[in-house]
Amino acid sequence: MGGTIPRISWNSIRFKLVVGLLAVTVPLITLLIYSNYYSIGVVHNQVALSSKNMVSLYMGQIDTQLQDADRNLLSLVNSNFDIASMDNPKSDDEYVLAKHRVSNTLGRDIVLYKSVDAFFVYSESRRDLLDVFKSAVTFAERDQVEQYIQRYLSGNPDHADAGNNSWFVQSIGQDYYMLRIVKSGTLYVGAWVNAKTLLVPLNLIDLGSEGSSLFVTDQGIPMVSTKPLPDETVDFTKGFGQYYMSGSKNNLLIVGEPSQEGNFSLAAVIPDRQILQNLPMISRVIETISFASIGLLPISFLFLHKIVLVPLQRLIAVMRRINDGNVNVRIESYPASDEFQLVNQTFNKMMAQIEQLKINVYEEQLSKQKAELQHLQLQINPHFFMNSLNILFNLAQVKNYELIQEMTLCLVRYFRFMFRSNLTFVSLHDELQHVRNYVRIQELRFPGSLTCNIDAPDFLENVPIPPLLIQTFLENSIKHAVTLEEPVRISVDIDLNEKGLEPCIEIVIRDTGKGFSEEVLTEIQSGNRVIDQQDEHIGIWNVRRRLQLLYDGKAAISCYNGYPRGAVVEIKLPYQPER
Incomplete structure (x- = not known):
């Protein structure tokens, strides 16, 4: 050519x-x-x-x-x-x-x-x-x-x-x-x-x-x-x-x-x-x-x-x-006129200063992003903490000591995982163990009204994902879909999609509740914080913000209503087993 x-x-x-x-x-x-x-x-x-x-x-x-x-x-x-x-x-x-x-x-x-x-x-x-x-x-x-x-x-x-x-x-x-x-x-x-x-x-x-x-x-x-x-x-x-x-x-x-x-x-x-x-x-x-x-x-x-x-x-x-x-490139030294040598030396010195300044700014941005990420993760914790205390109170009133023991053990495991929540990534296996522990706590809270099925292939167990990613959407489903009138089923399906240019991990969370309202879907798709008559949907916005910081825009979240009813959340994460 x-x-x-x-x-x-x-x-x-x-x-x-x-x-x-x-x-x-x-x-x-x-x-x-x-x-x-x-x-x-x-x-x-x-x-x-x-x-x-x-x-x-x-x-x-x-x-x-x-x-x-x-x-x-x-x-x-x-x-x-x-x-x-x-x-x-x-x-x-x-x-x-x-x-x-x-x-x-x-x-x-x-x-x-x-x-x-x-x-x-x-x-x-x-x-x-x-x-x-x-x-x-x-x-x-x-x-x-x-x-x-x-x-x-x-x-x-x-x-x-x-x-x-x-x-x-x-x-x-x-x-x-x-x-x-x-x-x-x-x-x-x-x-x-x-x-x-x-x-x-x-x-x-x-x-x-x-x-x-x-x-x-x-x-x-x-x-x-x-x-x-x-x-x-x-x-x-x-x-x-x-x-x-x-x-x-x-x-x-x-x-x-x-x-x-x-x-x-x-x-x-x-x-x-x-x-x-x-x-x-x-x-x-x-x-x-x-x-x-x-x-x-x-x-x-x-x-x-x-x-x-x-x-x-x-x-x-x-x-x-x-x-x-x-910014790390420099003009190599070569024979030239005095004016060009002066320009080259000044240019190299200026670029060295810019590179050092850029490194300082970059490190400062990393520190700021890390602090923001930890803040977002910890921002989720009070919701569950308040619900857990409420469950223990109700069990103590009925003097169900066996369930209180099981609930206490689940809470110990839960908070042990939360103490590690300052980590940027955890394995999918650890995340799912935490999710199952969390679901058990919610089943104790809503006996007979909640069932949850989690399906994930074994070869993805060691893939790193952000902590509390799946729990956030389960928490929203339980909060807005579970009622005492009829049981709610929640499913979590995880698989590897290799059809695109780059493989990705697909996480699909479905429930059989009443689903999202049109106003809420519009706000979620616009990337705004959602405020409805019940409460502020801070969890979805936090997850999206965390994924943007961690994956630089390569991750995606889509929310829609399933057929005939229920809310569906699809999460796509880049497949990065070495991360």
Whole structure:
């Protein structure tokens, strides 16, 4: 069975100390951590702004070069006579001559546009392609691009129409290309550039040893980069309106600028560790202090627990035991602060004085209870004494010397037992002998009007009970039930009841008299002294008081009327054979 979680009071010193410590340290640590992250955010903003400006500048230069090449293409389409001749030649010779002149024109123009790798003119009707390349373009690349252009323009004219308004990105072979195509009649005039060509100036961008710049498509697909990307999971689909962090560990700063001339963007990727390596030393100091404070917090709790809370817990544990009634416990000596040692010594001294005072009071209470018990026992004796003298007087009048002798012997036995009545307990055997002797005296007093039957098991003979317990109720029965009009039977049944949680001795006293009146029963059940028209029922109250003193509330007396008549008294005593 698992241990239960201890309940901590909100008003306890432990709770207040812990909350106070947390109220001071947690805001301080939070402020330091926030300051550190704020500094990181400021550096990110500065680096992102600087990189954004630089990328925007280079993207603007590239757009300007592409725009110049676009204007040249539009100029050729709108004002070049040779282009018009190729579109609508009068003869094949005129087409060939116009094609030659256009080739010369494009050859001169290609030198002027550094951002363009090739110009071309494609005749849809003749399936003829004219193109002019820079010297850096290899034959394999030239052949690959020519085949793509012919397939693209001859096999899918819809795509050709889609590229009429701006430069567009196309993957050809292993590389990406930006193409611009302008349609004029049956001719397509265009230019293309390898993305690697546009990337050459970007090598001059200082993004650090680990940073890289690259072109990406409008779908966020990387085309070409100055350096390999540090993480292949970088996301370029979030747009470049503002900077953001990406990568598998979210440690890459991404900035970019979309092109105004085509469906591509220029982006920069800068690792976070490269950005933060130039942070001021205060950032590292703040971070060190923050983590040190977090690490020292448990140590502070342990120190607080050992110096303050442990002594308090020991003091509280002793107080709880004292609250349970163990006034003899003391706080053991252990190493502690001077203040707690003074408190412990004073507390132990005070408890020793309280214990001694409690012992004195307890002994005084015992003496008082013993005196009260003896007084209650002796309080019963005058009733019988007066009745006995009356019996002897009556026998002397009739000169019945035999009964006077028997009566005198019974009285001797009776008073011999009464002289021992200052005892707290007597055996059940002695009590019953005394009861039988008492009943015989009463039978002599009421000849033929009283019979008494006593039934008790032999194994209960040595059980201790309070003296004069049974006689008191027999005396009440004889006093209130016996008359000269009809005989009265009294029975005393004693047995051991083991059905409850603890065994008890049951003593049941019944008579065949008229029983208790309702008023008397009410008073008896309320625990009050009973006063009726005849006399005060002092015996029942005395017995109940004696049992309360002797058994501390574990004994019980109940009185009721039997059926069809008569009084019944049930007494239950704890079974304590060792007492």
